[in-house]
Amino acid sequence: MSSTLSGTMGGAMSVTAAVQVRDLGKTFTLHNQGGAELAVLHGVSLEVRRGECVALDGPSGAGKSTLLKCIYGNYRTTQGSLIVGEGENAIDLATASARQQMAMRRTTVGYVSQFLRAIPRVSALDIVAEPLMEDANGDPDKLVAARRAAETLLLRLRIPVRLWSVPPATFSGGEQQRINIARGLIRPRPVLLLDEPTASLDADNRITVTAMINEAREQGAAIIGIFHDQRVRDSVATRVVNMADFK
Amino acid sequence: MSEQDQPILRVEALSKRYGDRLAVDQVSFDLWPGEVLAVVGESGSGKTTLLNCASARLLPDSGRVDFLTRHEGVVDVYRLSEAARRLLARTDWGYVHQNPADGLRMDVSAGANVGERLMALGERHYGRIRQEATQWLSRVEMQEDRIDESPATFSGGMRQRLQIARNLVTRPRLVFMDEPTSGLDVSVQAKLLDLLRTLTHQLHLASVIVTHDLAVARLLAHRMMVMKDGRVVEQGLTDQVLDDPQHPYTQLLVSSVLQP
Numbered sequence: 001m002s003s004t005l006s007g008t009m010g011g012a013m014s015v016t017a018a019v020q021v022r023d024l025g026k027t028f029t030l031h032n033q034g035g036a037e038l039a040v041l042h043g044v045s046l047e048v049r050r051g052e053c054v055a056l057d058g059p060s061g062a063g064k065s066t067l068l069k070c071i072y073g074n075y076r077t078t079q080g081s082l083i084v085g086e087g088e089n090a091i092d093l094a095t096a097s098a099r100q101q102m103a104m105r106r107t108t109v110g111y112v113s114q115f116l117r118a119i120p121r122v123s124a125l126d127i128v129a130e131p132l133m134e135d136a137n138g139d140p141d142k143l144v145a146a147r148r149a150a151e152t153l154l155l156r157l158r159i160p161v162r163l164w165s166v167p168p169a170t171f172s173g174g175e176q177q178r179i180n181i182a183r184g185l186i187r188p189r190p191v192l193l194l195d196e197p198t199a200s201l202d203a204d205n206r207i208t209v210t211a212m213i214n215e216a217r218e219q220g221a222a223i224i225g226i227f228h229d230q231r232v233r234d235s236v237a238t239r240v241v242n243m244a245d246f247k
Numbered sequence: 248m249s250e251q252d253q254p255i256l257r258v259e260a261l262s263k264r265y266g267d268r269l270a271v272d273q274v275s276f277d278l279w280p281g282e283v284l285a286v287v288g289e290s291g292s293g294k295t296t297l298l299n300c301a302s303a304r305l306l307p308d309s310g311r312v313d314f315l316t317r318h319e320g321v322v323d324v325y326r327l328s329e330a331a332r333r334l335l336a337r338t339d340w341g342y343v344h345q346n347p348a349d350g351l352r353m354d355v356s357a358g359a360n361v362g363e364r365l366m367a368l369g370e371r372h373y374g375r376i377r378q379e380a381t382q383w384l385s386r387v388e389m390q391e392d393r394i395d396e397s398p399a400t401f402s403g404g405m406r407q408r409l410q411i412a413r414n415l416v417t418r419p420r421l422v423f424m425d426e427p428t429s430g431l432d433v434s435v436q437a438k439l440l441d442l443l444r445t446l447t448h449q450l451h452l453a454s455v456i457v458t459h460d461l462a463v464a465r466l467l468a469h470r471m472m473v474m475k476d477g478r479v480v481e482q483g484l485t486d487q488v489l490d491d492p493q494h495p496y497t498q499l500l501v502s503s504v505l506q507p
């Protein structure tokens with residue numbers, strides 16, 4: 001794998017994959033249900049390069065969200081390997097230490113979950129700015145820049161200014177989803193995972209988010225997403241992968 | 248190696264027995280600078296005993312605790328002299344008790360409580376001590392004009408803030424906390440959690456937090472460790488352990504609460 005591209009966005013595009021999933025398996029063992037085993041993923045192999053946007057397709061319960069969660073390291077895999085990142089930053093999540101996984105989330109993989117997990121008492125603006133503020137290491141200029149970047153995103157996503165200082169717990173579904181998207185996109189990362197990012201959005205915001213996804217891809221992100229909305233999928237996906245193909 | 252490449256605390260095979268009961272059984276973990284580790288488990292699982300052994304407040308039967316000092320590299324905490332260990336505990340470490348009365352001196356003013364650790368470091372200038380104390384009171388969102396009052400007159404939430412200020416005034420790099428928010432009203436608890444979250448970020452504090460509240464772990468910790476009968480049964484990134492628990496005990500714990 002090329003090491004010159006690690007951690008950089010834009011510029012020359014990589015010829016190696018930013019995500020390499022090989023023969024991945026995920027089985028949930030429900031110990032409190034008599035040890036029932038739920039084999040959700042089996043034999044999943046997938047390579048995604050920078051500049052690609054892969055849409056995961058398949059019926060409800062097929063394991064689409066589970067696959068994204070495995071790639072983010074939110075769920076642990078039970079089989080196979082899952083290599084994320086390029087060059088020096090590449091790690092196999094199946095064997096990586098907690099510390100490596102935390103570094104991976106900071107430098108390599110962004111994840112927009114289906115629902116926002118609000119943090120009590122933290123304003124919408126700060127929730128969005130937080131990924132950049134973590135990088136600022138207390139540098140006041142960078143903290144200001146982080147807030148600016150958050151404001152720009154909130155404006156673009158049509159979040160009314162009066163809501164910026166309010167914790168999003170009381171926001172509408174669509175507002176929360178836009179906060180979540182802004183938080184996920186504020187810090188460009190080489191790999192982006194999107195779980196139904198437009199499900200609760202109106203037409204205008206859907207178009208905006210579609211444009212933002214395409215911009216991230218054009219800037220060199222490798223994107224894997226779940227897009228139930230056919231129009232959104234058609235306008236962002238460069239490839240569609242059906243979960244049934246893995247079985 | 249730079250500081251970032253080494254754990255600030257390394258606990259190795261700590262064990263502690265009470266009579267014929269093993270309260271802590273061969274527990275090991277690393278903690279990195281700026282990292283928050285939550286230790287969860289039911290009462291009696293050995294969380295506090297582990298915390299006390301790791302923070303040199305309780306002599307373990309076996310095992311080892313290494314700490315990365317500011318200037319002298321890694322020290323084996325239990326091989327330090329008693330005096331050196333106490334100095335460490337009063338300067339580079341903090342310890343926040345569940346009951347603030349255990350961590351405060353109730354017979355002196357709020358300002359004196361905060362200033363005490365500075366005096367232990369040799370600061371004798373009254374004006375400077377008072378100024379620092381004032382700053383820390385405001386940093387923990389307490390009214391500065393209460394500096395001369397005794398903590399005995401404070402509410403539970405204010406006492407806990409004061410205890411935190413008292414610990415942080417020497418700019419420790421590692422803070423041990425035992426159920427820092429339990430025993431407080433829900434709204435007071437939320438504010439205190441917010442404060443702890445902000446301070447650990449801003450001060451790049453490494454912290455071991457014992458809690459039985461999974462929501463507290465979710466909010467504050469990067470990593471978590473689940474204890475049962477003195478042993479660590481599961482550990483990992485906080486969201487991993489909470490969203491995809493592997494061990495039967497962790498699954499039971501997670502499924503017993505509403506949306507941790």
Ligand SMILES: Nc1ncnc2c1ncn2[C@@H]1O[C@H](COP(=O)(O)OP(=O)(O)OP(=O)(O)O)[C@@H](O)[C@H]1O
Nearest residue numbers: 028038040059060061062063064065066067490491
């Ligand atoms: N943490 C978990 N513990 C146990 N089972 C789980 C867990 N997460 C997911 N599952 C199970 O895995 C299966 C796949 O779920 P997943 O959410 O990945 O489906 P999906 O393809 O995203 O569906 P949808 O289109 O409805 O969102 C389901 O049967 C679900 O119940």
Ligand SMILES: [Mg+2]
Nearest residue numbers: 064065066226
């Ligand atoms: Mg799903």
